[in-house]
Amino acid sequence: MKRFVCLIGVLAMLFTLAACKGGDKPEGNDPTSVPETEVPATEAPATEVPATEAPTNAPDGEIVTGYADYCVELTPNERLTADIDFDGVDDTIWFTAGEPNEWDERDYTLKVVLGSDPEISAVYTCSYASNASVWLADTAVWDSRLDVLMTFAHDGNDWSSVAMRVSDNGRRIDTFNYYGRVMISEEFPFTSNLGFVFSRRADVLGTMMLGAYFTICEDGFCPMSDYSYPENEEALVLKRAMTAKVLDETGRPTDEIVLEQGDAVIPIQTDLINHVIIKLADGRLAWVELEIRDTDYEYRILLNGIDQDEFFDLFYSD
Numbered sequence: 001m002k003r004f005v006c007l008i009g010v011l012a013m014l015f016t017l018a019a020c021k022g023g024d025k026p027e028g029n030d031p032t033s034v035p036e037t038e039v040p041a042t043e044a045p046a047t048e049v050p051a052t053e054a055p056t057n058a059p060d061g062e063i064v065t066g067y068a069d070y071c072v073e074l075t076p077n078e079r080l081t082a083d084i085d086f087d088g089v090d091d092t093i094w095f096t097a098g099e100p101n102e103w104d105e106r107d108y109t110l111k112v113v114l115g116s117d118p119e120i121s122a123v124y125t126c127s128y129a130s131n132a133s134v135w136l137a138d139t140a141v142w143d144s145r146l147d148v149l150m151t152f153a154h155d156g157n158d159w160s161s162v163a164m165r166v167s168d169n170g171r172r173i174d175t176f177n178y179y180g181r182v183m184i185s186e187e188f189p190f191t192s193n194l195g196f197v198f199s200r201r202a203d204v205l206g207t208m209m210l211g212a213y214f215t216i217c218e219d220g221f222c223p224m225s226d227y228s229y230p231e232n233e234e235a236l237v238l239k240r241a242m243t244a245k246v247l248d249e250t251g252r253p254t255d256e257i258v259l260e261q262g263d264a265v266i267p268i269q270t271d272l273i274n275h276v277i278i279k280l281a282d283g284r285l286a287w288v289e290l291e292i293r294d295t296d297y298e299y300r301i302l303l304n305g306i307d308q309d310e311f312f313d314l315f316y317s318d
Contacts, residue, residue: 070146071137071190076108081115082136084146085166089115093148095134108132110150112164112173122173124162129154135184139215141192147216149196151182161198163216176220183211195224202227204276204290204301205236205267206314226269226277235264236312243304244278244286253287276303 074080076097081090091114098107105128113121126132132152139147148164159181167174180200184190188197188211195215202210210227240261245253259265259280266279276288291302301308308314 069138069141069190069192071135071184071196073184074134074136076132080136082146083115084112084136084148085114085116085170086144087116087170091115091166093134093136095150097132101128105130105154108150108152110134110148110162110164112148114166114170114173116170120171120173122164122175124150124164124175126150126152126154126160126162133182133184135182135190135196137184137190137196138192139195140217143217149182149184149216153181159199161221163221165216165218167218174218174220176216178221182214198223200227202270202272203316204270204272204292205229205308205312207317208233210270210272223271226271228269229267233266235266236314238263238265238311239313240311242288242311244280244288247277247285247287251285257286259286 072080074093074095076095078095080093080095082093083089084091084093091112094109094111094113096109096111098109100106107125107127108129109123109125111121111123129152132150135149136146137149138145139149145166149161150163151159151161153159159179161178161180161182163176163178165174165176166172178198180198183197183199190196194213196213197211198214198221199209199211202208208229210229212227213224214221215224216222238259238261242259243256244259246255246257248254264281265286267276268279268285269277270290272290272292274290276290278286278288280286289304291305293300293302303311
């Protein structure tokens with residue numbers, strides 16, 4: 001329940017999603033690599049990240065060295081040097097923006113090069129984007145590394161995001177792609193304990209943008225919380241009876257109840273995998289089983305094994 005209370009304030013913005021191309025090969029073999037001429041020799045010296053802070057305690061008690069709550073946003077055509085893998089050698093992050101076309105779209109490129117071995121690099125280019133943002137952040141203070149985040153919009157309000165992190169003891173840079181928008185601002189502050197707010201489109205109980213806390217792990221974008229529905233979300237009225245399990249004080253599903261036709265419920269949270277949490281008319285919270293079938297042949301959202309449209313009249317956007 002503490003987790004739920006902490007996350008209910010996560011608000012989402014109305015955007016949809018899209019992706020572009022990327023790569024994480026050594027610079028010499030990557031056709032998308034940015035030539036060194038992209039960063040003129042006459043430009044200002046690269047910005048340097050402050051020296052590493054004193055060791056901090058990881059959740060499991062392991063002593064690590066990191067930047068607690070460290071997050072800095074890069075501006076287009078800025079070069080930043082920082083020891084992102086904590087090996088004692090500064091690495092380089094380039095964020096470049098091309099010339100705009102007649103629709104004010106441009107190519108944005110993110111490139112990371114390891115100082116310990118310049119042959120190890122990763123490049124990601126998004127073409128025809130309307131805007132892009134890049135951050136260097138300690139998304140998980142216990143893993144002894146910094147992560148590079150990029151989020152960009154194109155085709156109107158379609159958003160995608162990219163994360164780069166050093167892996168395999170500094171022998172490669174992994175690049176992860178994910179549909180949705182990284183949101184780091186005064187309204188959505190970043191912390192190393194919770195990570196960053198990530199917003200994405202979901203069709204569970206109607207099309208809308210949902211927000212959750214994420215971090216970057218060895219598998220890519222990893223959720224730290226359920227996705228939360230907007231606080232002012234309207235109630236949905238059941239067209240048929242539905243079973244649900246009431247949550248106890250710890251947030252665990254307990255007694256099963258039957259909600260009748262005509263009962264109103266408000267969606268609160270979902271993991272977009274196996275459950276939805278709803279608020280009942282009497283203020284209690286309840287757990288409903290969720291299944292999303294997304295294959296080449298069908299896309300269905302099931303509640304307790306039954307299509308959600310059989311329970312509610314839902315709005316879907318294009």
